[in-house]
Amino acid sequence: MSKERYQQNRARVFEIYGNQCGVCGSSNNLTTHHIVRKSEGGGDEMSNLYPLCREDHDYIERLIDSKEPPKQKVIYQRKHKKHKKHKRR
Numbered sequence: 870m871s872k873e874r875y876q877q878n879r880a881r882v883f884e885i886y887g888n889q890c891g892v893c894g895s896s897n898n899l900t901t902h903h904i905v906r907k908s909e910g911g912g913d914e915m916s917n918l919y920p921l922c923r924e925d926h927d928y929i930e931r932l933i934d935s936k937e938p939p940k941q942k943v944i945y946q947r948k949h950k951k952h953k954k955h956k957r958r
């Protein structure tokens with residue numbers, strides 16, 4: 870996949886998550902996490918990208934590196950998505 874395409878997908882994923890970390894909702898120090906690492910065959914498609922702040926990225930990378938969890942993928946949860954109700958005027 871071309872670099873351009875990756876940039877597009879990355880921007881789109883960030884947009885979907887509101888430019889926030891998908892774990893803690895922080896908008897600082899955002900990085901793009903590859904859910905399946907490129908070294909393990911992961912690609913740059915949107916389904917493989919996930920916005921994470923540096924802290925959570927480090928945490929998840931460590932989690933993946935540790936051999937304890939039997940799963941290949943970490944299951945991510947969004948805690949922060951609160952649906953705002955429309956205010957009545």
Ligand SMILES: [Zn+2]
Binds near residue numbers: 890892893895925
């Ligand atoms: Zn975070």
